[in-house]
Amino acid sequence: MSLKIWLDGELVDKSEAKISVYDHGLLYGDGIFEGIRVYNGRIFERDAHLRRLFDSARGIRLDIPYTLEQLIAACEETVRINKFIDCYIRLLVTRGKGNLGLNPFTCKPSVCIIADSISLYPQEMYEKGLSIITATVTRVHPNALSPRIKSLNYLNNILAKIEAIDAGVPEAIMLNQNGAVAECTGDNIFMVRDGQVLTPQTSDGILEGITRGVVLCLCQRMGIPSAEKTLQRHDLYIADEVFLTGSAAEVIAVTHIDNRAIGLGRVGPVTRKLIDAFHRYVREN
Ligand code: PMP
Numbered sequence: 001m002s003l004k005i006w007l008d009g010e011l012v013d014k015s016e017a018k019i020s021v022y023d024h025g026l027l028y029g030d031g032i033f034e035g036i037r038v039y040n041g042r043i044f045e046r047d048a049h050l051r052r053l054f055d056s057a058r059g060i061r062l063d064i065p066y067t068l069e070q071l072i073a074a075c076e077e078t079v080r081i082n083k084f085i086d087c088y089i090r091l092l093v094t095r096g097k098g099n100l101g102l103n104p105f106t107c108k109p110s111v112c113i114i115a116d117s118i119s120l121y122p123q124e125m126y127e128k129g130l131s132i133i134t135a136t137v138t139r140v141h142p143n144a145l146s147p148r149i150k151s152l153n154y155l156n157n158i159l160a161k162i163e164a165i166d167a168g169v170p171e172a173i174m175l176n177q178n179g180a181v182a183e184c185t186g187d188n189i190f191m192v193r194d195g196q197v198l199t200p201q202t203s204d205g206i207l208e209g210i211t212r213g214v215v216l217c218l219c220q221r222m223g224i225p226s227a228e229k230t231l232q233r234h235d236l237y238i239a240d241e242v243f244l245t246g247s248a249a250e251v252i253a254v255t256h257i258d259n260r261a262i263g264l265g266r267v268g269p270v271t272r273k274l275i276d277a278f279h280r281y282v283r284e285n
Contacts, residue, residue: 002014002015003082003114003115003116004078004081004082005017005078005112005113005114006074006075006077006078006111006112006113007019007110007111007112007113008110008111008112009074009111011077011078011081017112017114019094019110019112020097022097022098022099022100023094023095023096023097023098023107023110024094024095024096024097024098024104024107025092025094025095025096025110025152026094027098027100028095028102028153029151029152029153029154029155030060030094030095030104030107030151030152030153031062031092031093031094031095031109031151031152032053032056032057032060032062032092032093032149032150032151032152033053033090033091033092033093033150033151033152034049034050034052034053034089034090034091034092034150035088035089035090035246035247035248036049036075036088036089036090036091036247037086037087037088037089037247037248037250037282038079038084038085038086038087038088038089038115039086039282039283040085040086040283041079041084041085042285043072043075043076043079043089044247044282044285045210045213045214046072046075048210048213049091049210049247050068050071050072052150052208052210053071053091053093053150054068055148055149056148056149056150056151057093059146059148059149060104060149060151061104062093062095062104062109063109064093064109064111065108065109065111066111071091071111074111074113075089075091075113075115078113078114078115079115082115084115084117086117087115087116087117087118088115088116088117088118088247088248089113089114089115090112090113090114090116091111091112091113091114092111092112092113092152093109093110093111093112094109094110094112094152095107095109096108096109096110097110118248120186120246120248120249121170121171121249121252125170125252126252127267128255128266128267129252129253129254129255129256129266129267130169130170130171130244130252130253130254130255130256131169131254131255131256131257132164132169132170132171132172132173132184132254132256132257133163133164133167133169133172133173133257133258134172134173134174134175134233134257134258135159135160135163135164135172135173135174135175135185136163137156137159137160137163137174138174138175138176138177139156139174139175139176139177139182139183139205139206140156140205141176141177141205142203142205146205147182147183147205147206147207148202148206148207148208150207156174157174157185157186158185160172160174160184160185161185161186164185171184171185171186171187171244171254172184172185173189173233173236173257175233176204176205177205179232179233180200180204180230180231180232181200181204181230181231181232181233181235181236182200182204182205182206183200183206183207183209184244186246186248186249187209187244187245187246187249187252188200188206188207188209188211188212188244188245188246189236189242189243189244189245189254190212190215190242190243190244190245191231191235191236191239191240191241191242192239192240192241192242192243192268192270192271193235193238193239193240194240195224195225195270196224196225196226196227197215197216197219197224197225197226197227197270197274198226198227198228198229198231198235199212199216199226199227199228199229199231200228200229200230200231201228201229201230202228204230204231209245209246209247210247211245211246211247211249211250211251211278212245214245214278214281215245215251215274215278216228218274218277218278218281219274222273222274222277224270224273224274233257233258236257236262237257237258237260237262239262239263240262240263240268240270241253241262241263241267241268241269241270241271242254242255242257242262243271243274243275250275250278250279250282251271251274251275251278252275253266253267253268253271253272253275255267
């Protein structure tokens with residue numbers, strides 16, 4: 001059976017799910033999206049994802065042509081019709097079909113919901129941890145385009161990802177305009193030093209990751225001290241442990257950065273505990 005895609009209110013076959021070449025999502029990367037996990041048939045952190053979607057829409061003055069409740073129902077329907085128990089939902093809202101000019105207000109937004117499987121990194125990397133690099137490309141300045149907006153324009157991240165691929169590694173750290181650590185191309189970054197878990201602040205120019213929020217919450221519950229703090233690349237180099245979080249990536253250890261071993265160069269105990277706690281949590285909530 002072919003996958004069914006929810007497109008502007010209808011469930012259509014994957015091969016028939018088409019968007020106009022005049023859609024400003026394609027012409028200009030004008031639109032927003034969410035990447036959401038479904039565990040045990042339940043949309044994980046559903047309300048947080050939809051809230052961020054509506055916040056992103058507000059940020060770019062995009063009127064989503066559906067209510068929150070309608071989008072929730074549409075996501076649930078898409079998962080159900082495709083008979084998924086565990087999957088990944090890509091929910092996108094494009095500015096829609098317009099003319100060739102930039103003006104977004106002549107467009108009629110389109111909503112598309114894809115439910116499919118995803119694996120961001122090979123399984124062995126989840127066991128061994130990642131070697132990553134720092135990208136030379138700077139994370140986009142929040143006053144140019146806030147990284148808090150999950151927009152369809154990922155070129156900044158893609159340029160960093162290309163640097164990673166060129167270096168033969170799966171991921172790259174992006175620094176912000178001040179040289180502080182921001183995030184990776186599709187994940188948030190954390191470090192552990194002396195038992196404390198640290199992650200950059202929102203004001204360091206990051207996407208406020210839903211998984212990041214869950215991990216901070218798990219730290220609190222488990223009595224692991226944690227804080228949001230501006231971090232330098234050097235802080236990562238001298239960390240005991242580093243790990244990444246994201247809906248697609250989940251929680252994954254980083255063992256090497258720029259050819260430096262982090263701590264002992266293997267998955268550390270705090271990371272291990274948080275990975276286990278995360279996997280338990282997603283099946284309970
Ligand atoms: N930063 C960026 C740039 C991302 O694309 C993602 C993935 N959505 C994240 C962080 C992690 O966010 P979340 O945990 O909400 O998936």
